[in-house]
Amino acid sequence: LAQLPHSIPLGNSKYNFEHYAPDPERVELYGSTEAALNNVLEVMFAPRGRKDESAPCLFEFQECGPGLVAVIDVLTAALNKFPDSTLLRKWVHDL
Numbered sequence: 001l002a003q004l005p006h007s008i009p010l011g012n013s014k015y016n017f018e019h020y021a022p023d024p025e026r027v028e029l030y031g032s033t034e035a036a037l038n039n040v041l042e043v044m045f046a047p048r049g050r051k052d053e054s055a056p057c058l059f060e061f062q063e064c065g066p067g068l069v070a071v072i073d074v075l076t077a078a079l080n081k082f083p084d085s086t087l088l089r090k091w092v093h094d095l
Helices: 024-030 033-045 071-081 086-094
Strands: none
Touching: 024 033, 033 071, 033 086, 071 086
């Protein structure tokens, strides 16, 4: 994520994972913090679904900056809690 093209504008208004904490209502709704995080990632990065799997990047990033890069820390912490999560590992791969 730190290597995104310079054509993507800097910003923290769209993606801001710097102070991410699981929403207790989403955890209850989806049944786990893993599923709640997956929902947040889907809403943020793929609100209209993922792009074609053959595309070089599955997502169209609207901005880049520390808020976006912080998703790495969020996914790392989640994978430490759920090390066998295929779902979270796919996010790491796709992002």
